[in-house]
Amino acid sequence: MFATKTEVKVGVHVLKELLEFRTLRAGTAYAGDDRTRQSLHVGSLLMSMTFKNSEDKTFLHLLGLMEEGFKLFTLAMPVNFFPFLRFVPGVNYAYQKIIQNRTETSSYFKKIVDEHRRTLDREEIRDFVDAYLVQQEKYKTSGQHSYFSEEQLIQVMNDIFSAGLENVTSTIEWAVLFLMLNPRVQKRIQSEIDEVVGSKRLPQLEDMSRMPYTEATFWEVLRRSNVIALGNTHNTLEIPAGTHILPNLYAINMDPNLWIEPEKFEPQRFLRNGKVYKPDHFIPFSVGRRMCLGDVLTKMEVFLFLSSLLQEFDLCVPDHADPPKALGIVAASMAPKPYQVCAVPRNRCQ
Numbered sequence: 001m002f003a004t005k006t007e008v009k010v011g012v013h014v015l016k017e018l019l020e021f022r023t024l025r026a027g028t029a030y031a032g033d034d035r036t037r038q039s040l041h042v043g044s045l046l047m048s049m050t051f052k053n054s055e056d057k058t059f060l061h062l063l064g065l066m067e068e069g070f071k072l073f074t075l076a077m078p079v080n081f082f083p084f085l086r087f088v089p090g091v092n093y094a095y096q097k098i099i100q101n102r103t104e105t106s107s108y109f110k111k112i113v114d115e116h117r118r119t120l121d122r123e124e125i126r127d128f129v130d131a132y133l134v135q136q137e138k139y140k141t142s143g144q145h146s147y148f149s150e151e152q153l154i155q156v157m158n159d160i161f162s163a164g165l166e167n168v169t170s171t172i173e174w175a176v177l178f179l180m181l182n183p184r185v186q187k188r189i190q191s192e193i194d195e196v197v198g199s200k201r202l203p204q205l206e207d208m209s210r211m212p213y214t215e216a217t218f219w220e221v222l223r224r225s226n227v228i229a230l231g232n233t234h235n236t237l238e239i240p241a242g243t244h245i246l247p248n249l250y251a252i253n254m255d256p257n258l259w260i261e262p263e264k265f266e267p268q269r270f271l272r273n274g275k276v277y278k279p280d281h282f283i284p285f286s287v288g289r290r291m292c293l294g295d296v297l298t299k300m301e302v303f304l305f306l307s308s309l310l311q312e313f314d315l316c317v318p319d320h321a322d323p324p325k326a327l328g329i330v331a332a333s334m335a336p337k338p339y340q341v342c343a344v345p346r347n348r349c350q
């Protein structure tokens with residue numbers, strides 16, 4: 001059914017998500033912001049690809065800590081710019097709690113690293129942690145200087161998990177919202193699915209190159225949602241050296257000089273002569289050596305999720321409800337405000 005190892009892993013989680021859609025939501029309104037469940041799939045996918053430990057019992061607790069961290073981050077963020085604010089009571093609480101949660105997640109990841117070290121088979125690399133440990137060992141035995149260390153490995157695990165989880169979950173939530181509000185877009189994706197995939201098998205990654213409108217929709221979801229409105233802080237070598245700069249991605253995404261009617265959700269803007277066209281100024285994953293390392297994984301996940309979902313369902317505004325507004329909640333990443341959506345078998349939306 002799926003072609004590559006990664007695709008299998010993404011596919012399994014998409015299937016689980018779909019099954020829940022089938023049983024939970026066929027025709028009944030469902031809260032489109034059901035974070036825990038969606039985070040669970042996105043999170044356990046990340047875990048299985050990087051740490052191969054998605055069945056761990058404390059995993060749910062870890063998800064909770066990560067989500068709490070993202071909320072607290074909004075409160076504590078000004079400390080980056082005005083360090084004295086960490087002494088203000090509310091901000092201080094958020095700041096301390098983030099540190100405390102980080103310590104807890106780090107000790108969870110340390111256990112995973114210890115377990116990997118204990119069971120490491122150099123001939124059978126299981127995941128990212130194994131690969132890191134083997135590389136670290138190589139440097140050590142050769143006597144060469146390296147930056148590989150357990151502390152760094154745990155930090156990277158924290159980074160991948162925290163950076164990957166929230167953004168992809170929010171992107172899927174935004175995608176469902178924009179599709180529900182734009183039945184015309186849903187129909188175009190569905191006709192691509194019918195033409196390229198049909199109804200006898202699930203969509204797979206190799207279909208993406210023949211489904212430009214679906215890919216264009218993915219880019220438009222990222223642009224219009226502004227999931228990541230500000231990039232990471234970068235330290236500069238010029239202007240003058242040491243200045244901290246924050247890339248304002250929102251300003252790029254919503255600039256009327258760059259986009260016609262930027263407020264409008266319009267996947268067509270990412271198509272030219274029937275092919276996906278991504279202008280150079282569009283950088284939702286940032287650019288350069290520090291750009292996001294999760295861009296490919298995000299595209300895979302969102303593509304497989306949306307195409308598998310729309311193959312079977314229409315996404316509609318629940319009966320007697322007003323269409324929700326596409327408004328976001330600002331935190332470390334932007335999630336949509338809670339909304340309700342109905343997933344009904346195709347062509348049955350009122």
Ligand code: HEM
Nearest residue numbers: 159163164167171228231232285286290291292293294298
């Ligand atoms: C919608 C999905 C995502 C968006 C929009 C996004 C966007 C970004 C952006 C704008 C940056 C800042 C880069 C910079 O300042 O130069 C970043 C950094 C990062 N992202 Fe993502 N990301 C997403 C998903 C992911 C996923 C799935 C992962 C992990 C598998 C991930 C891991 C990271 C890491 C580790 C960094 C820090 C890189 C560094 O500082 O060197 N991201 N991301």
